[in-house]
Amino acid sequence: MRFIYAGLGLFCVGLAVIGIVLPLLPTVPFLLLAAFFFANSSERLHSWIVDHNIFGPMILDWRDHGAIRPGAKKAATVSIAAVFGLSLLLGAPGYIVGIQAVVLSSVLLFIWTRPNG
Numbered sequence: 001m002r003f004i005y006a007g008l009g010l011f012c013v014g015l016a017v018i019g020i021v022l023p024l025l026p027t028v029p030f031l032l033l034a035a036f037f038f039a040n041s042s043e044r045l046h047s048w049i050v051d052h053n054i055f056g057p058m059i060l061d062w063r064d065h066g067a068i069r070p071g072a073k074k075a076a077t078v079s080i081a082a083v084f085g086l087s088l089l090l091g092a093p094g095y096i097v098g099i100q101a102v103v104l105s106s107v108l109l110f111i112w113t114r115p116n117g
Contacts, residue, residue, distance in 0.1 A: 002041040009037030009045060016055070024083060028058050028072060035059045061117030069117035076111050080104050 012034035019025035031049070038046035050056050061067040084104055087097055 005037045005041035006045060009034040009041060009049075012037060013049070024079065026076075028062070028068070031055050031059055032062055035063070058117070065115055065117070067115040067117035068111060072117075073111050073114075077108060080108055 012030040015025065016027045016030035016034065019027035019030060035046065035049050038049055050059055058069065058072065061069060084097075084100055087100055092100075
């Protein structure tokens with residue numbers, strides 16, 4: 001199981017790195033998953049991701065305080081607005097737009113009610 005967890009952790013880190021440049025792919029949730037998988041597979045990999053200059057602070061903010069940094073909140077808001085706007089622009093059916101509005105509003109509510117990191 002340790003190898004499977006390590007592989008899943010590395011896969012999640014890869015998705016997180018791709019998410020840095022693709023606005024529709026979230027970065028932080030994949031980093032949190034990677035930290036979880038590494039914690040269950042390899043102390044060395046877990047230490048690496050938690051001590052990483054870029055990834056570490058986000059993981060520690062969430063782990064210790066359930067917090068999301070203001071910059072990440074703003075980036076998530078812009079990405080969500082872009083996705084919703086794109087759906088409107090492409091003429092998605094009304095029921096799809098309605099479902100998106102409810103789900104994306106719930107996600108934004110969750111994000112903005114977390115403490116600042």
